[in-house]
Amino acid sequence: MTTDSVPKPAAFQLDPTQLQRDYGSPRIVFGLIMTGVSILFMVLALIPLGLVLYYVTIEGGSKLSWDLFVALPPPPLVEGGGFGNALVGTIIMVAIGAAISVPVGVMAAIYLAEFGTGKIADWVRFANKVLSGVPSIIVGVFAYAVLVVTFRTYSAWAGGFAMAILMLPTIIASTDEALKLVPQEVRQASVGIGANDYQTVLRVVLPAAVPAIVTGVTLAVARAAGETAPLIFTALFTQFWPNWSNWLLEPTASLSVMVYNFAIVPFENQQEMAFAGSFVLVFFVLLTSVAARLATARRVY
Amino acid sequence: MQPRAASERFFDTAFKRLALIAALAVAAALLWITCIVALRALPALSEFGLEFLVTSTWNPPRNAYGILPSMYGTVVSSVIALMISVPIGLGVAIFLSEDYIPPGVQRILVFLVELLAAVPSVVYGLWGIFVLIPFLKEITPLRGPGMLPAALILAVMTLPIIAALARDAISNVPIELRQASVGLGATRWETIFRVIVPAASSGIIGGIMLALGRALGETMAATMLIGNSTNNISLSVFAPSSTIAALLANQFAEASGLQVAALMYAALILFAITLVVNILAQVVIRRLQRI
Structure with a gap:
């Protein structure tokens, strides 16, 4: 009972389930941007493969005999x-x-x-x-x-x-x-x-x-x-x-x-x-x- | 118990000797290539000396040879290619070594990137002539074959090398480093930029150098797309240029006399450049293995 009357320091009142990502934080924003960039690069890398396979199949595959x-x-x-x-x-x-x-x-x-x-x-x-x-x-x-x-x-x-x-x-x-x-x-x-x-x-x-x-x-x-x-x-x-x-x-x-x-x-x-x-x-x-x-x-x- | 028969022992020794000879043959092949190319280049070497490297005329009828434009084209096309493929390749390597996607999908993407390296270079050249150059003509001042399409195709061809070797280097970084970084409160990308990439740097740099070696020596895509202008240097990426490899591919079959020696000299220069780049790459990668 007496313990209730003593307020805890703010740091100990933290409830982990209430933690939330702060999407305004520059660190988080930076991470999201970089994730986007890496996904973009992955797609960019595969575009030439797709295009080459597509053209070779369309132009070459159709001539097969x-x-x-x-x-x-x-x-x-x-x-x-x-x-x-x-x-x-x-x-x-x-x-x-x-x-x-x-x-x-x-x-x-x-x-x-x-x-x-x-x-x-x-x-x-x-x-x-x-x-x-x-x-x-x-x-x-x-x-x-x-x-x-x-x-x-x-x-x-x-x-x-x-x-x-x-x-x-x-x-x-x-x-x-x-x-x-x-x-x-x-x-x-x-x-x-x-x-x-x-x-x-x-x-x-x-x-x-x-x-x-x-x-x-x-x-x-x-x-x-x-x-x-x-x-x-x-x-x-x-x-x-x-x-x-x-x-x-x-x-x-x-x-x-x-x-x-x-x-x-x-x-x-x-x-x-x-x-x-x-x-x-x-x-x-x-x-x-x-x-x-x-x-x-x-x-x- | 009885000792081994003499024939058994003979076979055993012979087998080991044969294996040793085969292994030494690999090293011998490298030396053989060096000697032959150097020997054949000798006539041109004594005729033109080092001026060969700073002369920008290539005129077979007058027997005047210099490879400055081709050297310029070789270096510039490779550097432009790497400026495109290094960031993209690194991005791909990071994307494929993080846990963004399920392992099954990841394996398929890794396979597709490998496939990019497996497509024959002559097919890239063909595609460049009929699809890439017409497309670039629409949106840029390009008027035909030139530096830009060649460099773009070289970028496509070097990208899988960088992606594969950088990914290897990144996945060799001990997981404890990542755990420690995340434990200290770093975000995913802070961990990547401040811990993972620095720890994997020698493997990444080695991979970039191997890709550079490939780009410098790549022949077909360059020959078919760069325009083969062996007599002048243009600073514009939309202008035709040439590379040493393209020069060889274009002229070797019809060359005779001093022209063959001049081409051998050019081959020797290209060989020396790629040899230095490749050996440095191996040395850098070896440093990684010691860490």
Whole structure:
């Protein structure tokens, strides 16, 4: 009873349930403005993606037909035609690139994740990151100097070689990560039952990491398929089918270079071809990205 | 118990050696690229020397070569691109690392931003030619290809790099820092600006530098949109310009003799610039990992 008569200091009369945000306070207003700005930036960032996908689908998707995939590119002002040779050329060059970069990349990653200790592994990881930042046009210049000049001809090999160098950093980095995710206990168990190091890696660690490695390779392939700069003066372009009897030692068409070549000509039929070609490229990238997402959702261990 | 067979031991050693060789091949590739480009540039290097860098004529018939306009275009287009993509990329990174939206929606948005980086650059170039340039012609003094559309597309292409790396850096900031800041009475954005972003700064700066390296070396979007004016420098963003990468893409296939050497010299310059930017970026990012 007596306690009631003594008034509490104001600070202790605070009832937490009555607390309210003061929307007039500059701190709150500042926060609300910044939230609005960040939402605005998020929307701004996605607008170009939406617009590019929209135009490529409208302009390119509507031109899709069977002929597109089996016919040769049309001359100016002639209706019809397709980019069968470019599609085959892209597949050949990406395959050459993968055939070089996957074995080298996976072995290099095995060294980094399994055997590499100390300075060498550090330096190789560093070199790999730097290599991934080398502009693709420089890789093209390099492939030109090494292969085109030596063989005195533009070729699918030079294009494939350039692609291999561009794919290598992605494959090494993703395989390295994939191998590191395999728990140490699995390796210990394998060594414990008498396996050699190479048996442990090839029979136990690598199989467990395969889904993630495949994902990395798929993404590298998707990126390489869209690369244009390293192909312009290594594989060049041609209106004709790849010539196997010549061991592919001649200019080879590719989808990306076709899009580039036909984008800068004034002929409407070839421009349509460019849009159809980029629709195929974008669709392929989209498909592999989604597939890669779904594949990494599953883990062996 | 019996000792391992000799063949087993041989395989084991051979396998490890092979792995080591593959790993060293990566470093060797980098050195190989450097040597080849430098070697091929040598004729032009001895012919033009450092004047190559400050001359603004590119005239193959007269064998007069200088890349000042292209260097100017390379740097200016990248800087304009980053002035747009850094704030937007940072905003996206902050938005996607706060709890504004449910994790499911957040993952989809992260995926869409990644997709922005996956679209081939030649497709951006095509879109730029047929949609962006006609649109810009309507609302600006632009009369065709030029610096502005190239820089805008470069901004779109560098944005996902900045957003992804900044988001990584931000999500690596220990949650205790955030809790301490909020516990002291800071609002969400006070926490972001005074605690989170400073703590993540080396990752953010590293990401910005990687994006700069990408913008400097990006070829197709620049070649298709910048107008390829290799002989004069214009301060207007509505005027055509050129970049080193675009110069290479345009002229390499038809070049011969001294022009090839001059182009190799240009490639060497571009390679050196991007190498320095990338190595600095790695060093900055490494500092973050030590914190």
